[in-house]
Amino acid sequence: MCQKSLRSNRNFKTKKGAVEINCPLLFLYVKIKKQIYYMNFEEYQKLAKKTAIYPNSGSNFVYPTLGLAGEAGEVAEKIKKVLRDNNSVISEDKKQEIAKELGDVLWYVSQIATELGLPLEKIVELNIEKLKSRQERNNLSGSGDNR
Numbered sequence: 001m002c003q004k005s006l007r008s009n010r011n012f013k014t015k016k017g018a019v020e021i022n023c024p025l026l027f028l029y030v031k032i033k034k035q036i037y038y039m040n041f042e043e044y045q046k047l048a049k050k051t052a053i054y055p056n057s058g059s060n061f062v063y064p065t066l067g068l069a070g071e072a073g074e075v076a077e078k079i080k081k082v083l084r085d086n087n088s089v090i091s092e093d094k095k096q097e098i099a100k101e102l103g104d105v106l107w108y109v110s111q112i113a114t115e116l117g118l119p120l121e122k123i124v125e126l127n128i129e130k131l132k133s134r135q136e137r138n139n140l141s142g143s144g145d146n147r
Contacts (some may be wrong), residue, residue: 052114
């Protein structure tokens with residue numbers, strides 16, 4: 001599959017059904033006020049940083065870490081209520097609510113990465129490499145960082 005980014009005019013490819021990704025940049029599809037944007041993780045991280053208002057922003061990784069825990073809890077809470085109140089059936093409205101909370105999770109992940117001087121694109125790349133290695137060793141299940 002090959003798609004073109006509207007922002008950078010770069011092509012990127014993915015192998016359907018495989019973990020391996022072969023593309024110059026990974027892109028996010030974002031729709032804001034009916035306007036469609038394509039951005040890579042670096043662009044997202046820069047835009048997210050512009051909205052960061054908290055004590056000692058730029059030298060405070062603790063604040064966004066605590067925010068991440070709170071937002072992840074909100075995602076879990078919404079899922080829990082779907083299980084309890086809706087017999088595990090997620091309505092479109094609930095999906096949208098959860099999507100908003102997941103966006104907040106992404107924002108906090110981005111801020112932690114920014115505070116630590118880590119590019120999101122590198123984090124994504126390292127994660128895919130780790131998962132690919134586990135898959136090749138038939139070790140996707142289980143627990144522990146170094147399996």
